[in-house]
């Protein structure tokens with residue numbers, strides 16, 4: 001063993017040993033308790049890993065290592081989420097086949113990750129672009145299809161008319177085509193959709209039983225966006241004064257209690273267009289308003305909704321007070337939410353207020369803020385009341401309170417009035433969700449082919465059959481799945497024909513009609529219908545990026561299974577994922593999609609748990625040194641390879657963890673790593689210095705260092721659980737400082753316990769020093785140290801203070817307090833001051849560990 005710290009040498013050495021002995025391989029059905037640790041598997045880009053990527057990997061590695069030492073059978077897997085646009089665009093640019101680029105990129109990523117000494121089970125490596133993997137993604141899609149959970153619908157996509165290509169949202173940011181810089185339009189395309197909306201309530205409910213960080217739960221809830229409200233019908237007046245029963249507007253409102261304050265109705269431009277389509281004789285000004293509003297909405301550059309409106313010339317009757325109110329067309333009313341029409345209550349809704357102000361519509365207050373209607377009790381309430389008063393004067397009050405100007409409901413509490421008024425106006429209580437169905441197809445190449453064909457013959461046969469006929473037992477239809485009946489002509493491939501492999505193509509660009517490049521591979525496209533044998537065409541769209549990542553955690557459990565996506569017993573043993581860490585940017589979509597996917601499979605009896613993830617945490621971004629986001633285009637990316645070769649993986653690992661609170665964004669600092677390198681060198685030197693480390697029996701243990709050790713165990717143990725890795729590292733630094741600065745002798749036990757604490761953070765260094773102590777075992781198989789509680793607290797006792805022999809006070813002081821300090825503290829006591837009344841102390845009697853007596 002060399003005296004100098006040589007990370008290169010020891011890192012290589014231990015990585016080889018761990019690999020050879022399969023130290024980190026998870027064992028199916030092992031008797032120990034299982035622990036499934038997961039981080040979001042990377043997309044293997046051509047740029048390789050940068051230091052920001054490593055943060056979650058190292059964090060979860062520390063947790064996985066600690067769990068093994070705590071006696072768990074740990075599953076800590078790795079794979080590649082390798083379908084995606086960058087690789088496809090690279091193929092378009094260079095002509096290099098995506099699977100070749102992917103192979104090269106994953107090789108780089110693997111090498112980089114291995115150099116960090118992560119305790120991953122490499123025997124379970126998966127790749128979403130491997131046909132053996134996507135065979136099951138396709139199989140699962142067919143499960144959705146057969147269960148009636150997939151359907152085709154027209155959806156607006158981002159379309160660049162110059163490049164003639166459909167763009168992903170991230171390629172059309174700000175309404176500008178990423179390729180040519182020109183404006184992006186919306187274009188309707190038939191897309192496969194998954195009915196995630198059917199699961200809205202279940203996905204909300206499921207959140208109650210999981211341990212996710214609050215931000216993750218809140219974001220999911222907001223995305224699902226559940227609103228409990230009422231649909232209320234407003235009759236229209238075609239001839240002034242005469243309600244026409246045939247014409248009406250339905251509005252969705254969450255505030256039926258405010259209906260007496262509804263001073264106008266507003267419909268979305270889409271509804272207006274529909275009226276025009278069915279024969280509404282509107283003025284030219286209205287027609288052109290609708291036309292331009294719709295154009296604006298279709299323009300991808302304007303994601304903000306507009307604030308313009310126009311009066312239709314039509315009036316409606318407010319069913320609550322029978323008053324006549326105008327019907328407007330308003331840009332801020334969305335078509336896709338609620339009924340696509342609203343009742344405008346400017347006194348109690350901010351958007352309605354703005355609109356009413358702009359177009360001089362009347363404002364009618366119907367709610368008295370709750371606080372104002374009660375008598376203010378204290379200054380704070382008065383201030384709050386005054387603030388509300390101000391708010392009411394300046395705009396509108398959106399809260400609840402007491403109803404006014406509301407007919408027989410006046411005086412009632414608004415919350416209570418909601419449902420009584422709903423009944424009064426014959427409204428229908430309804431629950432709405434913001435969640436939309438999942439657009440599940442892309443007109444691209446580098447994705448999983450959708451395993452369906454379109455058969456004209458089957459289409460003809462099924463087209464005319466109505467929904468009712470599906471349900472009655474119709475022998476001719478018995479063999480058809482719901483998906484086939486609901487999407488006449490679409491026929492699933494047989495399981496034996498999966499995987500449906502991506503064919504090789506010459507050109508990777510979508511066709512100029514916006515079809516996938518697969519559409520031009522005639523040989524691949526033309527097939528026989530699996531059901532009737534007639535000529536059919538394959539679906540040429542592929543699945544979105546989210547598909548493969550929606551179930552990868554299941555495949556890790558049984559990655560080589562050829563008969564099923566995973567063995568049921570193995571799923572039962574390993575699921576749920578015990579701890580899933582990932583980026584905040586994936587808290588909404590990936591987390592929701594994969595929860596949905598798992599829940600669907602669970603309802604199908606394919607997976608044993610409803611919720612896939614027991615616990616979810618998040619890491620903050622590592623920013624570039626300048627505080628900006630690390631990105632290749634900005635040229636501020638820090639590559640870990642140079643750092644590993646210069647300072648060693650352990651110094652890099654420790655620095656990544658030391659950098660700052662794990663869940664917050666922190667800026668990289670190139671000099672910072674010197675600190676953790678210095679720390680590891682000190683650890684190394686102590687490990688070499690046999691004079692410092694003494695035999696347990698050689699000398700009575702040094703109490704102070706022993707106490708510090710136990711405090712360190714406690715701190716590191718608790719901090720790892722809280723992902724407070726930075727403070728765990730600093731606790732270890734404090735320990736090492738104490739040993740080196742004060743030349744403390746430490747026993748063998750103390751030193752070896754410290755090495756165990758260090759192991760999750762700097763595994764190579766710890767393992768080498770462990771071996772240096774003469775051990776033949778590996779640290780991964782040692783147990784995690786436990787602390788003795790009494791040793792973690794500084795010892796104190798109750799000092800009795802007497803004045804002239806009489807007890808005046810008791811104070812808590814350090815066990816080893818000396819006389820001068822005891823006297824000082826005694827004189828600070830108010831009770832003692834009272835007793836002394838300024839008289840000088842003549843004599844002090846101090847009994848160590850017991851009392852102090854001041855004689856005056």
Ligand code: ANZ
Pocket residue numbers: 226227252253254255258332333334335336337338339340341342343344345347348349398
């Ligand atoms: C009258 C009202 C009075 C409203 C009031 C609010 C406050 P959430 O909670 O997000 O579901 N709304 C309904 N459909 C809409 C659409 N298609 N486009 C734009 N706005 C729409 O919001 C429900 C509220 O959003 C509804 O309740 C409606 O305004 C508006 F003091 O109705 B409310």
Ligand code: ZN
Pocket residue numbers: 455456457458459491529530531532533534536
């Ligand atoms: Zn057919």
